[in-house]
Amino acid sequence: xxxxxxxxxxxxxxxxxxxxxxxxxxxxxxxxxxxxxxxxxxxxxxxxxxxxxxxxxxxxxxxxxxxxxxxxxxxxxxxxxxxxxxxxxxxxxxxxxxxxxxxxxxxxxxxxxxxxxxxxxxxxxxxxxxxxxxxxxxxxxxxxxxxxxxxxxxxxxxxxxxxxxxxxxxxxxxxxxxxxxxxxxxxxxxxxxxxxxxxxxxxxxxxxxxxxxxxxxxxxxxxxxxxxxxxxxxxxxxxxxxxxxxxxxxxxxxxxxxxxxxxxxxxxxxxxxxxxxxxxxxxxxxxx
Amino acid sequence: xxxxxxxxxxxxxxxxxxxxxxxxxxxxxxxxxxxxxxxxxxxxxxxxxxxxxxxxxxxxxxxxxxxxxxxxxxxxxxxxxxxxxxxxxxxxxxxxxxxxxxxxxxxxxxxxxxxxxxxxxxxxxxxxxxxxxxxxxxxxxxxxxxxxxxxxxxxxxxxxxxxxxxxxxxxxxxxxxxxxxxxxxxxxxxxxxxxxxxxxxxxxxxxxxxxxxxxxxxxxxxxxxxxxxxxxxxxxxxxxxxxxxxxxxxxxxxxxxxxxxxxxxxxxxxxxxxxxxxxxxxxxxxxxxxxxxxxxxxxxxx
Numbered sequence: 080x081x082x083x084x085x086x087x088x089x090x091x092x093x094x095x096x097x098x099x100x101x102x103x104x105x106x107x108x109x110x111x112x113x114x115x116x117x118x119x120x121x122x123x124x125x126x127x128x129x130x131x132x133x134x135x136x137x138x139x140x141x142x143x144x145x146x147x148x149x150x151x152x153x154x155x156x157x158x159x160x161x162x163x164x165x166x167x168x169x170x171x172x173x174x175x176x177x178x179x180x181x182x183x184x185x186x187x188x189x190x191x192x193x194x195x196x197x198x199x200x201x202x203x204x205x206x207x208x209x210x211x212x213x214x215x216x217x218x219x220x221x222x223x224x225x226x227x228x229x230x231x232x233x234x235x236x237x238x239x240x241x242x243x244x245x246x247x248x249x250x251x252x253x254x255x256x257x258x259x260x261x262x263x264x265x266x267x268x269x270x271x272x273x274x275x276x277x278x279x280x281x282x283x284x285x286x287x288x289x290x291x292x293x294x295x296x297x298x299x300x301x302x303x304x305x306x307x308x309x310x311x312x313x314x315x316x317x318x319x320x321x322x323x324x325x326x327x328x329x330x331x332x333x334x335x336x337x338x339x340x341x342x343x344x345x346x347x348x349x350x351x352x353x354x355x356x357x358x359x360x361x362x363x364x365x366x367x
Numbered sequence: 368x369x370x371x372x373x374x375x376x377x378x379x380x381x382x383x384x385x386x387x388x389x390x391x392x393x394x395x396x397x398x399x400x401x402x403x404x405x406x407x408x409x410x411x412x413x414x415x416x417x418x419x420x421x422x423x424x425x426x427x428x429x430x431x432x433x434x435x436x437x438x439x440x441x442x443x444x445x446x447x448x449x450x451x452x453x454x455x456x457x458x459x460x461x462x463x464x465x466x467x468x469x470x471x472x473x474x475x476x477x478x479x480x481x482x483x484x485x486x487x488x489x490x491x492x493x494x495x496x497x498x499x500x501x502x503x504x505x506x507x508x509x510x511x512x513x514x515x516x517x518x519x520x521x522x523x524x525x526x527x528x529x530x531x532x533x534x535x536x537x538x539x540x541x542x543x544x545x546x547x548x549x550x551x552x553x554x555x556x557x558x559x560x561x562x563x564x565x566x567x568x569x570x571x572x573x574x575x576x577x578x579x580x581x582x583x584x585x586x587x588x589x590x591x592x593x594x595x596x597x598x599x600x601x602x603x604x605x606x607x608x609x610x611x612x613x614x615x616x617x618x619x620x621x622x623x624x625x626x627x628x629x630x631x632x633x634x635x636x637x638x639x640x641x642x643x644x645x646x647x648x649x650x651x652x653x654x655x656x657x658x659x660x661x662x663x664x665x666x667x668x669x
Contacts, residue, residue, distance in 0.1 A: 105458055105459065105462035111455060111458065111459045114455040114459065115455070115456060115459040115460075118455070118456045118548075119474060121452070121545070122474075122475070122478050122545070122548065123478065124493070125486065125489035125490055125493050125545070126478060126481060126486065126489050128492060128493065129485070129488070129492060132492070180384075181384050181385035181388055182385060184380070184381040184384060184385060185381070185382060185385035185386070187381050188378060188381035188382035189382075190368075191368060191369065192368065192370070192371040192378050192381075193368050193370050193371065194371035194378070203389075203394075204389065206393070207389070207393055209602070209650070209654060210606075210650060211602075211605075211606025211608075211623065211646060211647070211650060212606070212608065213606060213608040213623040213626050213643070213646075214397075214643045214646060216627075217400065217626060217629075217630045217639060217640070217643055218396035218397050218400045218643070219392070219396050220630055221396060221399050221400050221403060221630075221636060221640070222392070222396035222399050237392055238392065240388065240392070241388060241389060242393075244385050244388060245389075248385065273374075273377070298480070302482045302483065302484075304482075304483060304484045304609060305609060309627075309630065319482060319484050322484060322485070322488070326488045326491070326613065330488075330491055330495065335492075338485040338488065338489075341482055341485060342481045342482065345481060345482060346477070346480060346481065353473075
């Protein structure tokens with residue numbers, strides 16, 4: 080009898096170790112895992128291929144011929160790309176400083192004050208995020224032509240500030256949503272004036288939101304193509320615009336190399352911003 | 368939250384600079400092209416301010432109506448495909464073990480943070496005549512051809528003809544699905560994650576099949592997320608410019624490209640402005656619809 084019982088018991092043990100998925104554990108359903116894998120293949124194959132083939136030692140760009148850095152060297156020595164990268168840094172840097180300053184103040188005002196027409200005002204502030212970029216681009220183009228401002232780095236920067244302010248305001252505002260206002264009251268009660276309270280109580284709390292907003296603004300500005308396309312003139316080619324003109328011309332490993340540089344740059348910035356937000360979010364949780 | 372009248376000075380110092388910037392460099396430009404949309408085009412392409420509805424009438428001419436219709440059609444197909452791909456994806460993440468959720472979500476968001484232009488360009492490399500897809504197909508084709516040669520049927524298939532996958536409407540749709548998928552997955556995931564799973568258990572316990580539970584319990588409960596996500600994808604696809612510009616051919620022009628052309632080669636700013644505002648009105652309509660659905664579903668308490 081016992082000899083018969085042993086195998087059935089080992090089956091039970093195995094069952095327990097890898098028990099069957101309960102009806103609601105869709106994550107363990109084989110077909111769903113396959114669909115998930117296919118989705119991620121669809122999401123990642125084009126970018127992975129692009130990055131991989133920037134290291135490929137062949138101009139034909141389809142079959143793997145061996146590892147090389149020479150297209151990075153080529154891209155680095157391309158004067159046009161160099162200038163475009165510099166322009167992008169100037170535009171993104173300047174617009175980030177201004178839009179972070181203005182957007183942070185706006186986010187704070189939206190968080191703190193009740194005023195007539197608040198709802199429509201908020202809707203209006205969110206508009207640049209949602210309206211099609213082409214519409215914004217052509218409107219800026221028409222505006223600069225009407226105001227007789229020649230297209231160049233100035234017009235690109237000004238437009239970038241306009242469309243990144245709302246993003247910064249939203250990020251800062253959501254950060255402030257977790258703020259405990261009694262801290263400000265305590266500071267006031269202990270004799271600090273409004274100015275001191277702001278700089279030593281409110282502002283330190285805001286910092287992660289401000290940093291995340293700034294990184295977001297920088298990434299958005301660095302990545303923007305459509306609005307820049309309409310507001311840039313001769314001599315104000317940015318990195319994406321330069322890549323666009325190269326792409327229109329032909330598909331070369333050099334473009335892949337330049338694109339990879341941009342991907343790595345923006346991903347680093349975004350992941351940093353997300354980590355900052357995630358870490359401060361966890362801090363609030365443990366405090367609460 | 369305090370009343371603005373209690374410290375007017377601080378309120379204006381915080382709110383005014385950004386407001387002024389957005390008025391001058393966002394609202395005035397939009398008002399300007401709104402005014403332009405009623406203007407006439409001069410012989411050299413200059414804008415003559417007038418009060419005519421001619422530009423809007425021109426938008427309703429067959430040739431332009433065709434492009435508008437095509438844009439709506441492409442956006443609709445993109446939305447349906449995004450839903451078909453995104454629903455299982457969102458479901459898989461929402462019902463995954465807790466420790467897998469955030470990494471999987473990050474994997475969905477990550478491509479969305481790489482440059483739009485580069486993501487679109489990446490598809491050119493995949494779809495072009497000598498791209499990855501055609502090379503893969505050629506490899507398979509050669510193997511089949513070789514196998515047929517072995518069994519005594521050489522040259523039955525003839526040389527490989529690469530497929531024309533790029534510069535047409537399907538390529539535009541693929542590109543749009545690729546770019547917009549995260550916008551559907553994220554809101555859908557948010558609703559599926561919050562969904563009270565005891566409803567699903569109840570349905571299964573009462574004898575409904577998995578499919579029946581999916582159709583009559585999970586889908587209605589996830590409806591706010593579905594509506595929000597699909598409307599977002601539809602709005603974004605409708606107003607796209609870059610994807611059809613890079614992946615499309617001459618007959619896959621969308622309304623965004625038509626607008627851009629009026630401000631570029633065609634030099635007809637009034638007409639381009641009218642088209643912009645038609646697109647904006649459509650976007651506003653769908654945003655309003657989305658907001659309405661959001662508030663209503665909040666009222667029900669789902």
